[in-house]
Amino acid sequence: MRRLGVFRDPASVAVVGASDNRSKWGYWLASGALTGAHRRRVDLVNRRGGVVCGRPCATNLAELDAVPELVVLCVPADHVPDVVAEGLSLGVKGFLGITAGVADEPKLAQRIRAGGARLVGANSLGIVDTATDLRLAWGSFTPGPLAIVSQSGQVGSELALLGARQGLGISRFVSLGNASDVTATELLADLADHESTRVVAVYLENFANGMALVEALRAIDKPKLLLTVGGSAASTRLARSHTGSLTSPLDVVDAACRAAGVARVRTPAELIDVARAVLATRPPRGNRVAIIGDSGGQCGIAADVAHAHDLHVPQFSQDIGVDLPAQAAQHNPVDLAGAGEQDLANYALVTEAVLRSEDVDAAVLTGYFGRYGLDIPVIADREIAVAQRIGEIAATTGKPVLVHSMGPNSATAHALWAAGVPTYDRIEPAVTALTGLAALGRPAELPLPYQARPIGVLPDGYWETRQVLVDVGFPRGLVVRRREDLDHARRLTSPYVLKAGWLEHKSEAGGVRTGLSTLERLAEAFDEMAARLGPGEYVVEEQDTRPDTVEILVGARRDPDFGPLVVVGAGGTETELHHDIATELAPVSPATAREMLGRLRCAKLLHGWRGRPPVDLDGLADLVHRVSLLVAASPLVGELELNPVRVGPDGPVAVDALIIGTRPHKEARRA
Structure with missing residues (x-):
């Protein structure tokens, strides 16, 4: 260059x-x-x-x-x-x-x-x-x-x-x-x-x-x-997999931002709010925030705004150890319940107490602080001294404090800025600024080498796709082209699954039957499906009947601008309905794959829900890692999808797969 x-x-x-x-x-x-x-x-x-x-x-x-x-x-x-x-x-x-x-x-x-x-x-x-x-x-x-x-x-x-x-x-x-x-x-x-x-x-x-x-x-x-x-959604309309249709242009841009260590903002005003904060203080180590105020209403609003910006407002694991009125809330948000008005020093005492906690990475102070000196000039110097003390606490703990003040142009507000405490006139820019700081504080993963054998020839149909994805666990199965081939299904354990292997989306076309308990029922299903869909390569598999499994989508695609991406999400036939996905540039490490899974709304199911055992997260993350390596190393692959991957306590099993080539003349290869 x-x-x-x-x-x-x-x-x-x-x-x-x-x-x-x-x-x-x-x-x-x-x-x-x-x-x-x-x-x-x-x-x-x-x-x-x-x-x-x-x-x-x-x-x-x-x-x-x-x-x-x-x-x-x-x-x-x-x-x-x-x-x-x-x-x-x-x-x-x-x-x-x-x-x-x-x-x-x-x-x-x-x-x-x-x-x-x-x-x-x-x-x-x-x-x-x-x-x-x-x-x-x-x-x-x-x-x-x-x-x-x-x-x-x-x-x-x-x-x-x-x-x-x-x-x-x-x-x-x-x-x-x-x-x-x-x-x-x-x-x-x-x-x-x-x-x-x-x-x-x-x-x-x-x-x-x-x-x-x-x-x-x-x-x-x-x-x-x-x-x-936001960009055009036209590219997603052209996608032929769930993975391609679910990932929006902004999903891809956000993944690129995480890879590059960039914070994305939504408006010019937000950009300036974040830029001012960046110049005044340091990024937090995470997204856990304490909310402090002298008004229960303002504390509640601040917590809601923080939640809307994907900041976590955790309950403290132990008492913060500050003597506050009996009606005060001390579990986060912290409502001083009038203690701030009684003694301005309580703002600093509570700020120090919550920042000393291992439960949070930052604090947001919301409400009247910064305006007391305007209304009562005789305490203006006292309020400024408390503001300076809050700045010292932030510097000592290494955790940023941001303030929403009803007196944003007061001497106290200027003292807060001078002390490294960004101060805004509304709760929204204060939280937005903290969100930007948190994004900048997130460590960017260094690029991984493409350590995978590339797919050199696109597979033709599901059965070939299974053979190409040798590192992915599939149920035992076989190819059936004629009714006589069903005799070989005796080698498999029932119940059986019958699939029309050439179809991209089998459920929508009636190209999959599950729960076939006997060879006779399998034969009946084959006769009906072959009569309706015509001749072709059908696949019989053992049905995964393990208890306590969760269906997850593991996919990848090649973006025309940013290259290979890996996607995880809630899987199954309702994938589009849930629209619960996480996207990163590929390849990703197993650690990043686990972090992606943790961002899903369905993540609680993976950790065990209502007494169910947790699934094998390490095995699932390793599968995501290997898929990301494969698509990154395979320029012929435009879209790759495993949906669903049924993951249980003993590991993941893929029960459907799709590979679509990048070249227009290459047809989809669907499992």
């Missing part, structure tokens, strides 16, 4: 299309470029000449005394190719394309690359690097620690404006525009050693070459936040 220094700190810049009209892009680009004139040569070009921002303009690039390293293209679309051609002939190294609607833009980008130069854009909102005084965009930017790389210029601008309102300035701003040449992956990789950047914000709408993007993000040793949109 070629370095992008020309877009970070060029030795010289020329703005082509400079204007003295403040309503035009050419003015903002010219005036912005001139703010860096003390650092680099700045030339202005206008085909009519004249003076812009007090500087005389050349009529073309050839008139300049020196060749500019970076050229900003802000001319009508039909003039852009000529300016590019002139720049390339002179030896320009970079172009920033502001103009939209350039004809045959991919060809122009190819021409630029062939000429030894690079292009950001076209249709870009510009570039800013406050550390090098490079300002080539509309508007003004406050210097700060936040880098923004945005596919949408307006979303990027909104992030910058929202940050500025909260005192969070910009280190670097890049609007990708059409990204005809320089990609988001390249621009993010260029941030890895950008010293003034402490937090990276990314807005993307598509994820072409997603694995390279993951690698670039993983290499940035700084907090990274991603904002995206």
Whole structure:
């Protein structure tokens, strides 16, 4: 990957299309470029000449005394190719394309690359690097620690404006525009050693070459936040397995975020809330949170919001050891029941007590704290001292505290921020910020090697699929093509299962019969099914009748952007109804596979439910691990599904399987 220094700190810049009209892009680009004139040569070009921002303009690039390293293209679309051609002939190294609607833009980008130069854009909102005084965009930017790389210029601008309102300035701003040449992956990789950047914000709408993007993000040793949109569900409609139809675009993006150590947010405001928290405090070690307040109602609301954000509000395993009124709740949430008003020090005492507990990783303080000093000025200093003490407690325990305060602009609130305690005006941003911190605190699993023998030839039908998946446990079985072949079923133990082996989804087509207790009933079922579905490869298997089993889906698919994925979920014929899945980039370790299983809503069934024994989780996790290795190593496999996998105390057994190829001419191979 070629370095992008020309877009970070060029030795010289020329703005082509400079204007003295403040309503035009050419003015903002010219005036912005001139703010860096003390650092680099700045030339202005206008085909009519004249003076812009007090500087005389050349009529073309050839008139300049020196060749500019970076050229900003802000001319009508039909003039852009000529300016590019002139720049390339002179030896320009970079172009920033502001103009939209350039004809045959991919060809122009190819021409630029062939000429030894690079292009950001076209249709870009510009570039800013406050550390090098490079300002080539509309508007003004406050210097700060936040880098923004945005596919949408307006979303990027909104992030910058929202940050500025909260005192969070910009280190670097890049609007990708059409990204005809320089990609988001390249621009993010260029941030890895950008010293003034402490937090990276990314807005993307598509994820072409997603694995390279993951690698670039993983290499940035700084907090990274991603904002995206839901994406199209069209790809899931094309899927032919449960695995493919259940995994949404955001499921895949979230898996990529976990692999890259990125926190995904839902709105620009959330991104800024999380970014401010990241700069103020440290991520928690987990998602267990204590809720503290002096109002039972606010504590209850905070707990509900935390639960909605997948944070866990556990009951304390022992008394927190603070003397509170009899009506106080001390099991989490902790309701001080007026003790905070009686003595502000109780806020710090309770915060310290809960953070000393091994049951939680963070705390959220909700309610009136931060406003007492506004209402009663004589205790303002006391409240500030308690705020500083809360900051000391968070620092000492290594567990973050976030505050929802009814006095978010008070001196106490400012003292909380200064002490490393993020403080917000509502409970929602406080919890959202903690959720983002928890995502950033989750250790990302290092990439695993593809240690598996790849599937080189796609199997034809269920029986061949069983032979390919040699590491998967299936019931004993045999192939039946004619009624006479049923005599071989005597080698199997009843009850029997009869399947039409060529069908993708047997239950929907009436292609599976279970509970066939005798050979006579098996023969009757075969006659009926063969008469209805016609000749083909039928499979007879021993039915898994083990007690205390749970049906789980174990699947994998190849995403066009992010590559191989592994999926686990509630299995069986009601898989789509439950829609209970967990997704990760493949391959995954057995430990990550267990964590995926633990995220399922049906996880309690795996641990034993209502007196049933727990299933073999280690065996199931190992199966998920091996499936993930197999799909990662097998580029021919587009979708692979075991559904259901019946797992009991003595291990997992797959009773159905499906492999679909990546190539359009390859037909599905369904067990």
